[in-house]
Amino acid sequence: MSRPEDGGDDPFAPRRNPHLVGHEQAERLLLESWTSGRMHHAWLIGGPPGIGKATLAFRMARFVLKQGTGGNDAALFGAPPPPVTLAVDTEHPVARRIAAGGHADLLTVQRTWDEKRKRFKRDLPVDEVRRIAPFLRLTSAEGGWRVVVVDGADQMNLSGQNALLKILEEPPARSLILMAADNVGSLLPTIRSRSRKLMLEPLPEATVVGLLGRYAPELDREAQTALARLAEGSIGRALDLHHAGGLDLYRQMLGLLETLPRLDVLAAYGFIDKVLRGNDDAAWSAVTDLLVWWLGRLARTTARGQLPGEVVAGEGPLIARLVEPARRDGGLDRWVEVWENTTRLFARADSANLDRRQVLLNALLSIETAAA
Numbered sequence: 001m002s003r004p005e006d007g008g009d010d011p012f013a014p015r016r017n018p019h020l021v022g023h024e025q026a027e028r029l030l031l032e033s034w035t036s037g038r039m040h041h042a043w044l045i046g047g048p049p050g051i052g053k054a055t056l057a058f059r060m061a062r063f064v065l066k067q068g069t070g071g072n073d074a075a076l077f078g079a080p081p082p083p084v085t086l087a088v089d090t091e092h093p094v095a096r097r098i099a100a101g102g103h104a105d106l107l108t109v110q111r112t113w114d115e116k117r118k119r120f121k122r123d124l125p126v127d128e129v130r131r132i133a134p135f136l137r138l139t140s141a142e143g144g145w146r147v148v149v150v151d152g153a154d155q156m157n158l159s160g161q162n163a164l165l166k167i168l169e170e171p172p173a174r175s176l177i178l179m180a181a182d183n184v185g186s187l188l189p190t191i192r193s194r195s196r197k198l199m200l201e202p203l204p205e206a207t208v209v210g211l212l213g214r215y216a217p218e219l220d221r222e223a224q225t226a227l228a229r230l231a232e233g234s235i236g237r238a239l240d241l242h243h244a245g246g247l248d249l250y251r252q253m254l255g256l257l258e259t260l261p262r263l264d265v266l267a268a269y270g271f272i273d274k275v276l277r278g279n280d281d282a283a284w285s286a287v288t289d290l291l292v293w294w295l296g297r298l299a300r301t302t303a304r305g306q307l308p309g310e311v312v313a314g315e316g317p318l319i320a321r322l323v324e325p326a327r328r329d330g331g332l333d334r335w336v337e338v339w340e341n342t343t344r345l346f347a348r349a350d351s352a353n354l355d356r357r358q359v360l361l362n363a364l365l366s367i368e369t370a371a372a
Helices: 024-035 053-066 071-077 093-099 132-137 158-169 189-193 205-215 221-231 235-243 246-257 265-279 281-304 315-328 332-351 356-371
Strands: 042-046 106-109 146-151 175-181 196-199
Touching: 024 053, 024 196, 042 053, 053 093, 053 146, 053 175, 106 132, 132 146, 132 158, 158 189, 205 221, 205 235, 221 235, 221 246, 235 246, 235 281, 246 265, 246 281, 246 315, 265 281, 265 356, 281 315, 281 332, 281 356, 315 332, 332 356
Parallel strands: 042 175, 042 196, 106 146, 146 175
Antiparallel strands: none
């Protein structure tokens, strides 16, 4: 059985996924850099979570390692003809070894799996980052390049970033470091300056709907569209929400909020019980993520005075009813404050291991206060 770090048995985990949609310009830039013979040694691939950054990094890794001993030089001198795509057939030996996590010239650095809590650890350990230097100093096992993929580079602490910086300052020949980061700005300026940045944009809604048709064909079109709107351009977020039952939880959350301005406390307890049943981290993450997202949307609607498109039918009147008093009274700060406080509350709940039941109830009661 595959390790969780390698995507478990998911055929669409980044190291196995042969598909990349919506980032053709980024792929073209990488390909042009390679065929020019002046491939930069480090690339920082940034953008929102779940849009394909790691998938692009592994796509480039497969391409580079497939080139073998002739790779860059061959492309430079025009024989064989320059490649026109980064795509590598899934049955190619390089692709198969990378998918299995067994290519000797590829090192993947990422958060480690917490077997006790059944989830990935919050930070990328410095010990993982320190594996990069000795790996790149080794001679290529197959006579070509050595490639490192750092998935979640922005999750390194300061020690980890400094360890990576030393490598970027004096990179070995024929080595390539591909870093995927949700928050590029959290990395040291010196890391950013020594890397070539490649920023990816969120995917169009239609693209996310199409990818859900590929990855989750059991969903009907209405559910695919709703998840795409919740995900705002992130196929990864859409799939996470789907697997956590996020769309059903969102509908129930809206049903509870429909009782405002006087919250139905009994219904609130029932909703919280469902979220926390079985100590399901996925359901908790989905609900806290959705509630913060919805409050942010409420604040933006209050500021702009324009109702957003509905995720599910009947959502518009609820938002209009909550927004109108704040706009009439000049109370934009009311919803912004609730949004900010709720975001901080949920972050503290995870970092300080607070009582989740009380945390979620407090968040709902703060919304009731703002809606009064």
